[in-house]
Amino acid sequence: MIHCWRLDDARQTLVLGVRDNHLAEAIYWGPRLPDDENLEMLYGAHEIDVTGGMLDVNPELSICPEATRTFPGQPGMVVRDETGKSVLPAFSFESVEQSETALTLTFTDAENGLAYRAHFAIDPQTHLITLWAELEGTRALNLHWLSAPVLPAPQLSDEMIDVAGRWCGEFQINRTPWSAGMRTRENRTGRTGHEHFPGLIVPCRGATNTQGEAYGFHYGWSGGHKMVAEELPDGRRQIQFGNATQVEDEARTLFKTAPLYVTYSNSGLNGCAVAFQRHVRDRLITWPHPERPRPVHYNCWEAIYFDHNLPELKEIATIAAGLGAERFVLDDGWFGERDDDTSSLADWEVDPRKYPDGLTPLIDHVRGLGMVFGIWFEPEMINPDSNIYRAHPEWALGREDQILGRNQLVLNMALPEVREFLFERIGKILADHDIDYVKWDHNRVLPTPDADQTRGTYALLDRLRTAFPDVEIESCASGGGRTDFGILEHTQRVWLSDSNDALERLKIQHNAALFLPQCVTGSHVGPRVCHTSGRVLDIRFRAWVAAQRHMGFEMDPRELTDEEADVLRRVTAWWKANRGWMYHADILRLDAADPAVVAEQHLHEDQFVVFAGKADTSDQISPRPLRFTGLNPDAMYRVDLVNRDEIARVALSRGRSMLKTGAMKVSGRYLMHHGVTLPWSFPETMWVIEGHKI
Template sequence: MPIQFDEKTHCFHLNNPQMSYVIGIEKERYVTHRYWGNTLPSYVGSNHLQFIDRGFATNPFPEERTFSLNTLPLETSTQGNGDHRIANYQIRAQAGHTITDFHYDSYRIFAGKEAIPGLPSVRATTDVTTLEILLKDSVQQLEMRLIYTLFEKYPILTRRAVYTNVGEATVVLENAGSMSLDLAESAFDLLTLDGSHTNEANLTRQTIRPGIQRLESTRGTSSPQHQPFLALVDRYTSEFQGNVFAFHLVYSGNFIAQVELEQYGTTRVQLGIHPDHFEWHLAPMEQFDTPEVVLNYSNQGLNGMSQNFHQLYQQHLVPTAWKNKERPILLNTWEANYFELSETALIKQAEKAASVGIELFVLDDGWFGERHSDDSSLGDWVVNQEKLPNGIHGLAQEVHRLGMDFGLWFEPEMISKQSQLFQDHPEWALQVPDYPLTEGRQQLVLDLSRTDVQEYLIATLTDYLKTGEIDYIKWDMNRHLTEVGSHFFAAHQQKEIGHRYVLGLYRILDVITQQFPNCLFENCSSGGGRFDPGMMYYMPQTWTSDNSDALCRSVIQYGYSYLYPPIMMGAHVSTTPNHQVGRNTPLETRGWLAMSGNFGYELDLQTLSDEELAIVQQQIVFYQAHRQLFQFGRFYRLQAPDTHFASSWLFTNEEEAIAIYFNGLSRPALPTKYLKMHYLEAAAIYEEVATKQRYSGAELNQAGVLIPRVKEDFHTHVFHWKKISDPRTSVSS
């Protein structure tokens, strides 16, 4: 059994071939953390707890001055009775106090994994086992369930908490954290992914210091500023070696992720919904389910961590219909047209796209209402007949006639003041009485906490999708939330609106994606503004960044690869000079960057020369021939972007391998560079496609390949090998 309870040691041992996680029950009351790391054949408690009479420590058992909740390594915090470290939850009683006293009551172990009502979570029906630990506060008649699911094939477990009121009085959740964990170590570095719009997913590595380090979003979404992720790594950990303890929250709204190095060397990690601007009134017999956290252990460095995330998310998070389905090569009209659309011009673009092998033609913003700029018409999802006299139906038919799929852009969550919808339903926007409505891009946010707004959006999208003419939806969201209030709910519920907004969004996505499982949905929020596991549960890919510059994208895609496989990252070849930074980069380099994600184009093909069109066609043919490798192969980082933006990564599967080296900015006196592959099969033989030279995987891994010096900015070196023998067979080299 992957999860066992030892009556002698009072410990739960969650164990698979790659990882062990041990939970103890202390004094039959407190749930403690005992071990997380490499798999153990058994656990009997060699690392037993030490109890010391500490100054300023309070004692739940007065006669035991060495026993204090402030030093006990816990699996959930306590509230108001001695644990002064960062809290995982806070509950306010009707009397106004915020004291609780949860004690261990019982446990349940069962095969499988239960879905979370109203929330996305990692999908699993087999090869998982769940432990549920029940704690009770007998004074207020409250229950807390700590839920752990162990994946038997990955060094992964998920955690969440459920808070239930079984008493007779309503209580208020002021903080509803998903998990808390105390590690009896302090020699860690903290890894986070931080950034901004058009500059997402920058890796930050800093030493854990005494006190609290936290990252957060109170913007209404997970945000481009901070990914809802953190990792603790040993000081020597690199891409290729060392221990990693990683945490990723499956949620798309306000979040907090924090680490506290406390006075005696314990490191507490806590993740969940951000407690600022949050409350939840928990009536008698009601429960509150928290979002899930993915806990990922690697003893093979950061690439090992990434492999765990990549495999888990692609096989167990994205919609089932898309986990093994190839993604089409697309052309998006945005940077070619912006709001200047006409049916005639679009058909000409589609014809050119079809001629070079494009498989999906996507009409972006500007096709509806009086949408001639970004200051109007959001919410009025009616085709502009002057631009498209034959409607979406006519354009889709033409695109299908050319042998391509057809895609369409929506921004369903937004409403413009200059729209008929706002004139009819001003109360549908998020708002607080008597305060002005703050606009972003001259648009407001629809109140998705309201069921009538949810039903409107479900009906609107259904009307477009039920014809079967739309094969792809780009779902955009281009501002953060302000005036987070709702006419629909009572005054005492206004601090619930932020979370209710996210629940409303998830309900809409759940209904639509289940009704139209074969429509490919792409998540977007001005690029990576809401790139998180919660959205990936409904949409199997995300537009990675509004910054399509190849040099910038080499850093952004590198950063996101710590968590997400390339197939989840939309990446397009755009025009030069680049519209975001004005840089000129070679078409070949732009192509290799885009092929390193979910491949597409975002430019007017009609403006390209015959030579450039030939390169585009070659790129498409190559990608189609090796799509399985790029989309479903294993992806490894070989060199992080340096100060000159040189970086490298590797794709490999059972048939072939491609290593791509971006040399970034050219520089003088360049040292000789040998790039080591690290992850090819050591005993296998690989033949280089260009030269027919054969090498062992061991040689390519350890000796590496020479990176020739090129006096040119943004040059790309590509190494392509076919695997011609398997170590399990006898083949002469």
């Protein structure tokens, strides 16, 4: 007997089927099927043949492949009882719950006392499908591995695209060819990690940023994940995502995966990117004040580090406000006896040496300038040299002889008394001061992976947000070490990288746009000499790169020349004038004909802006035309160069390109199939092009 179910939105269909009461299989995932498609017929049609050297029947590639069904690849779960003996379930279909946009399938194994539930929900507006799995037992079990519901990967795909990285070098794209066997990627650092972002895109043959078919995956969990992309001997392919293995320290009767977000695109990688961006912006993020525009951010870290001096901070705040900043964030060094990174973490009390009258004089000055005030915490960490560690060494996670990271240990967030202490200390700072924003940092990996650590952090964040609903929270972890959809359900901004090098940022932001929208992605104008790379970059390039995302400054503004300050003011004013519609814009990565150009288009309804960054020297003499995307081919557009004044600085640009002198009016078809030829430019510069439908 065959049972089938489908979930649809305007562009995709997912079909699940059950035969002989076995676990369900995803028998189709791709372009929207006709409403009258015979799903039982599809179940038979998707089966592959049997030949020599195979079993007489192919084991199902189910939503949780079972070792007991002679499945030849990675099983969907690995479970042991409390004695350590393997539990090998064989599930049978029990029941279904279905609505127009959601489906829950329940399977049971009476012999082992187990129930497995697979949940599927489709969002017709964002085009994301959310999947998660639950395993429940009548007795306590030890979980080694549990995948979210497993989906097949497309056959007409030659490679997979995933994301690696490091500190100050996040979101590096890997392209790995499909081959027989398994590509396993596991992050066991206890946080999302710089190393392995929990995302995957599988492009079909010929797909680019702007065209072709692609399948996107993101696992929304902040505690470390495992990904399996496997090609079986018979040619079938499967994708598995779950929490990192062996992160459940205690036997339990109920386990759940985090949400796995997936989408199918028929418009290249950008189709996946837009689905992810919109879902984060419109479904996951909850803003304290959704009616407020995103404020221009100033962070004092690279201006003063630990050297806090009230008159100096007031001077810096005054200059930042004059440049256009609307939020001032006091970073590390305001508490305990924190003169460097060796002491005082967890002693969350204002340092009377630096602030004899508390933080109020600085906050009053900042607010008097028309800015709101933010402050830095690193709640999950503790220094051995701290009053709290001396009082409660048992609160630290891991062995006594563990290696320190940035001179610190990790607090055990699974302990209720630790969360209670942090809520009281952080809550007192927030209650006693007019604070609008918290930068929540996480500067070392865990000594051992532990899912309860992540759950405890989520619980503390939720409690603080309930108590202080007007406070926005940024997720920072040495930059982009905790950037995922799980943390974004509890926060509103991510600090994408500790690198304020605009050239590095150009590439990091471009790749992160495969998953993240503009409004949550912090990007700051750094100092003239970058503190993490030593590179010297022009203020124009630094400012325009920051203007691609949630704009801010992070430098000592007293270093700016009058000319640099004027440039920064003008770019900031442009960003403020456009932030309203850019908040809603889709970030579309462009397929630049010149590999030296990193370009993207922010598109919302009838207007767009293109940022074309020159990251290197071109191989050819003149710029190649840059094709735009997503426009109405039959409409006319007015296209203009925003930063035309910068042409005068490029003495080697001597031609008569139309954009050098004024706007042009051309069709969407021309812009998408021929493209715009930009003025010549040096490396490490940016052209900014605005477009409006006429």
